[in-house]
Amino acid sequence: MRYSLITVFIKHTEEFQVRKKIINISSGSAVYPVPDMSVYCSAKAGLNMFTQCVGQEQANRTSPVEIVAIDPGMVDTELQKSAREQDPLTFAMAGPFNEAYTSGQLKSTEYVAKQIKLIIEKEYEAGVMLTSIS
Template sequence: MMKYAVVTGGSKGLGAKIVRNLLENNVYVISVSRGENEEIAQLKQVNNYQFFRCNLASPTEISNVFEEITKLVFSPETEGIYLVNNAGVIDPIETAGNLNDEAVLRNVQINLTAPIQISNLFLQKAKETNIPLMIANVTSGAGERPVHGWSLYCSTKAGINMFTKTVSLELENHQSPIKIFAYSPGIMDTEMQQKIRSSSEAAFAEIEKFQGYKEKGMLRSPQVVANALVTLMMEKEIENGKVYHVNELL
């Protein structure tokens, strides 16, 4: 019997560390992103890792790629499946009234529509096959408070939080064993933080605070954050619909 994990945005940042950690825990990992992480590709064991290229800004591409993935993971030999909706974008960092339409649509598609679309498919397959499923949606503290210049990021993360809670309610009402939760990783030393620090003060009012996080060594390692998530998924009793914060787990 095999345990599978499907991780979106698995090529860099937190996603890459989640992939590495799951591989170390003898889970068969499927990494999904626009490009493959070369270090993971070189380290991978042939029998427990696959990479699927997918542009999560395209609903059609998501449908095609994830249909293939579900055929692989929802099999009679599968013991359980973890779905980690990790992929996300911070752009556009800009005040409302100055937003680019194309950037708005891309942000909503990647941060909110894609994880809903993927989760919906996995929920369908899990109900059809009775294979245990756990969904982890990576969110942000920005989904719980307004941040000047982050109207899209705050809104989509708030949306993923409410989607998680609503699906949990539906599962509970149907007495389903499927688990779903959200995970807020806090501030990490990743490319996303670099983008945040390089934005303008006019677009992002808290830029000096975030620059200070880096200068004062306050950014947490993605490895530490990934370890906390994987430990939560594999070793803890999950409270359905809960938004877990990394500070609670370390």
């Protein structure tokens, strides 16, 4: 039987009487189909469902693990940069990603990290999906 890191974390900390939190980084691509990104979109959609299911499983535990998924919006990452550098003839999103970049729509990783720190400090319903952090 295979276990995910999250499953192992939950199993090994179930007796800990401290606050435990898992934050998964999702994407708008989890809910909006994107051409040429089927694997990425499917993986993020699966991560969202996994987050929600684990949240329900943890809801009535004595010492539950808080689990949330965050869609930070478009972020200026290496993955985003790589996507912008693709040939628009073979990667449909190269144009829209470049437009988002040149128009200043991308969030910096530093900004997103600060927002995640705030999310860590707050309590949320287990399995909640947080979208477009601002």
